[in-house]
Amino acid sequence: MNIHEYQAKQLFRDYGVAVAQGAVAKSAAEFDAALAQLPAGKIVVKSQIHAGGRGKGKFTNGFAGGVKIADNAAQAKELAGKMLGNILVTHQTGPAGRKVQTIYFTAASGIAKEYYLAVLLDRATSQPVIIASTEGGMDIEHVADHTPEKILRRYIDPAVGFSSHIGRDLGYQLGLGDEQVKQFGKLLEGVYKFFLEKDCAMVEINPLVVTPEGKVEALDAKVSFDDNALFRHPDIQALRDLNEEDPKEIEASKYNLNYIALDGNIACLVNGAGLAMATMDIIQYFGGKPANFLDVGGGANEEQVTAAFRIILSDPSVKGILVNIFGGIMKCDIIARGVIAAAKNVQLTVPLVVRLEGTNVQLGREILAQSGLAITAADSLSDAAKKIVAALK
Secondary structure, three states: OEOOHHHHHHHHHHOOOOEOOEEEEOOHHHHHHHHOOOOOOOEEEEEOOOOOOOOOOEEOOOOEOOEEEEOOHHHHHHHHHHHOOOEEEOOOOOOOOEEOOOEEEEEOOOOOEEEEEEEEEEOOOOEEEEEEEOOOOOOHHHHHHHOHHHEEEEEOOOOOOOOHHHHHHHHHHOOOOHHHHHHHHHHHHHHHHHHHHOOEEEEEEEEEEEOOOOOEEEOOOEEEEOHHHHHHOHHHHOOOOHHHOOHHHHHHHHOOOEEEEOOOOEEEEEOOHHHHHHHHHHHHHOOOOEOEEEEOOOOOOHHHHHHHHHHHHOOOOOOEEEEEEEEOOOOHHHHHHHHHHHHHHOOOOOOEEEEEEEOOHHHHHHHHHOOOOOEEEEOOHHHHHHHHHHHHO
16 A cells, blocks of 8 residues: 655654655645745645656646745745646656645755665565665666666664664765764664554655755655555554545455556456466467456455456456466356356456366366356467457457
8 A cells, every 4th residue: 555755754753754844735725724834935846646756747737747846835836736636647657647636845955965765575585675875866767777786785684673783884885974874874763663563565765865954854755555464554544545546446455356457458357366467478478468467366256256347347448358267275166157147247248268277177167158158268378368369359
């Protein structure tokens, strides 16, 4: 689960992480009250969407930049009016963009130097890793691709945990002075404690800055949480912004379905994340384009399968469906009955190819064959992919 920058910064404050003073407005009527909370001087106007690249983004109304610096409150109000309620397109949103429904005003901070800082889980080592770089700012992806030696990594042994020397070592490697190293160490300790206690998937500060006055401060904040741990954090769940999520993905979560919308036209319904990924790969290999990732899990029932079909078909770009089931815990005859019931309930009008393998596979195939529905059976995954791609052509 992702949250907005303004929400992340409020959580940062709770952990002693230095951030600039800010105020939020969700309508034009709230601009004046929000701006009145900030000191006189320059103000940063920030569009709040769940995507990076806001500063280089462009609105569909022609206005460029989702992050702007205003000289005063009047100018900040004018800039915010051009952002709020409009669609911002960045390299992370895709061409559809995201509607800006919240504006975050912050007191502008002077910048003497920008850095990059993040904490995330390294899956290769099963350890948290702190990533830092002297090359913070909007082009950090370019740094990672072209000068990876400028990115520092520090792995944290979970059995030992974080200690103050880690912050000191990284601070000096980044070239910070003695006073800034102390501030950086305190900030990093707070960020790491937040990462652990709130079950974060990633905490990113880009940029982390040193001001002309020598203050170390988080100028931006991007945080995502482990969905599987949200039950432990009702306070974090309350921060969820459904306006930032695909309606199909929201509906899928109600049925415990793992669904991610993509931009293809062949929908996939698969049991198991690995098998789902392989299914998408082989569709692409044979010239098709997957419309989604959909893992119904190992024990889906008829209601879940019906819901999956309904969600799939709510996407107007879907022109065909490939069902790929390996029956282990889930028996093929049960999934076959679910597919038939779902096809009838949603009045299926697009080609449907079904590949079953595993427990009770012969019975499952017989049930499909006797259904009277226009279901194309496949003997293997490659056969299924070929048939659904051919059906669309």
